[in-house]
Amino acid sequence: MKLKKLNSIFKNFRKKQLLLCIVITTEICLSAYIPFLIKDLVDTITHNNNINSLLNITYSLLLLTIINVFIGNFNHYIWHKLRLESVNFLRLKMFEATLKKPKYFFDSKSTGEILALIMDDTSIVAQNIIIGPPMLFSNVLNFIIIVCVLFTLSKKLTFLTLLILPVYMLGFHYFNKKIRKTSRSERENFGFVMKDAEEKLQGINTIKTFKINTFMTEIFEKKLKNHFKFLSKNLFYNSLGSSLNNLIISLLPILILIYGSILINENQLSLGTLIAFFTYISNIYEPLSNLSDYNLGLQSSLAIGDRIISFLDLDSSSKNANKKTINSFESLEFVDVSFAYKDKNYVLKDFNFKINKGDHIGIVGKSGCGKSTFLKLLLGMYYPTSGKILINDIDIREVDLNSFYSVLAIQEQLPFIFEGTLEENLTLGSNIPRSFIDKIIKDIQISDINNSLDKISLNTLSVGQKQRICMARALLRNPEILILDEPTSALDCKL
Incomplete structure (x- = not known):
């Protein structure tokens, strides 16, 4: 067999x-x-x-x-x-x-x-x-x-x-x-x-x-x-x-x-x-x-x-066949969500939260309070130990996550740059109009890093430059949901 x-x-x-x-x-x-x-x-x-x-x-x-x-x-x-x-x-x-x-x-x-x-x-x-x-x-x-x-x-x-x-x-x-x-x-x-x-x-x-x-x-x-x-x-x-x-x-x-x-x-x-x-x-x-x-x-x-x-x-092979597709974002809700990593204490306990389309939410807390865990749960990287996470009133377990990811963009806390040109790092294979790319490069002030067609020297980029590239990458997607995880921690105040 x-x-x-x-x-x-x-x-x-x-x-x-x-x-x-x-x-x-x-x-x-x-x-x-x-x-x-x-x-x-x-x-x-x-x-x-x-x-x-x-x-x-x-x-x-x-x-x-x-x-x-x-x-x-x-x-x-x-x-x-x-x-x-x-x-x-x-x-x-x-x-x-x-x-x-x-x-x-x-x-x-x-x-x-x-x-x-x-x-x-x-x-x-x-x-x-x-x-x-x-x-x-x-x-x-x-x-x-x-x-x-x-x-x-x-x-x-x-x-x-x-x-x-x-x-x-x-x-x-x-x-x-x-x-x-x-x-x-x-x-x-x-x-x-x-x-x-x-x-x-x-x-x-x-x-x-x-x-x-x-x-x-x-x-x-x-x-x-x-x-x-x-x-x-x-x-x-x-x-x-x-x-x-x-x-x-x-x-x-x-x-x-x-x-x-x-x-x-x-x-x-x-x-x-x-x-x-x-x-x-x-x-x-x-x-x-x-x-x-x-x-x-x-x-x-x-x-x-x-x-x-x-x-x-x-x-x-057919486990995703019955998953529900998210074509546009309407709402996201945490209902009595509790979560604990394996054999550890609860990071979140009976947590309730809701955000609707057009809302702007900031989540603030001390280190270790569960901000990163909340983000991982929101993205479907983990499922709650108890409670429900609803996307457009659909349980996240029943959602095709690829369709959900198509309506969001994220700038992570630790910026990651791939080997390649600046343009390749920004578009990540997506077909984005050149005029829009140039606008974002100018707005985020990364035109000084490299010619967009030249290969990036990863070892010479500062953390701030990497953060700007990742921010531009997220904005280029023109997402319905934009998640920013400490996006400016290494940037100059003027930006």
Whole structure:
């Protein structure tokens, strides 16, 4: 069921997966014919001096090899292109879902957790869900064809190969599992190291003024030393697994040559067959390794898949279908509203408030009295613990908040400026007449900050300049409801 839901996310990729399978099948089938040409070439050289036969086989071998190389390159290109497309596709869906999350979601999750889910987890899931089916198909087909080719060349040498392969598979699977586990732990720990470094860089002014460079360096050094333990453990399993695999991969061809030489000496095998078998035997490891990788990757994807499915909320795609739309603002009312954050005392208790269209209301109070909470409730970022919030006499729980936001604008207490030009920061993608933009720029006195088409230097803007930009941004919407949260705290009195 979980796998079915994950696959449904990528239903638009089906045709590309099919194309990839067709290209893979073509490459595998062409590759399977090469060892027979090698066999014929060697046997012709050793038993037959017919130059025409020799040239025909040589030309066929060269032509087939060149064609196969081009198909292989095309396969490699569409394989990785599909992989990257799927990762970007899922990242975009996750980002869209993030922007639709309620405010309380961000209170319970750190930015690092959310970014890890969007950037890292999506990469694992997308690659395994999209590339998984073609990978399974190609490697099962490849293994079957390789075994058939080897069996056709020499039954005895094939049996020897199949006796050794289980040892290779067990070792590969064991160490691969260990490597994935230690890699996951290392990546998680690296996230903590990055978070620590980011925190210290953000507090660079405090570090310098309090002269705690050495103290902070020592803390970061401890983080790095702890991370090194995770790196060392991962390196240990990588090295051990690689050594075992290399031993088996090196040992099998030697055994093939020894046993093949005995069979040639007993006239049970030709030199051409042995060389063809020896040349082709190395191909058998790849599908086995890939199938083991596929299984581990699939299990990892299913484990992470729960978080992806939950985040995208696939089971509730129609939850907003019956929400009521706000086309214009008439009134907003708090009716006996009480609110408390989780496991804390009430911030608001039996609060009543009403504002009608055209009213001008100022809310004043000391720090911590609930002004910011009131604003979050008004915007639908939180729902009241008890009581009702009515917009045009409609309970806010039944309102399509996007339609409500279309009739209001807000300047927040902490102004936020996006990377981009002044005009981009003001319009935020909306189609606003140039004359109106110029008027607001002049009225709010931000014409000195930048040419509206030049990129803003965020590090050189003062808090007051940021507040003016955000005020202009709000006024440009010409909203029915304008909410100003301490909009002039950093502005000059003359403004």
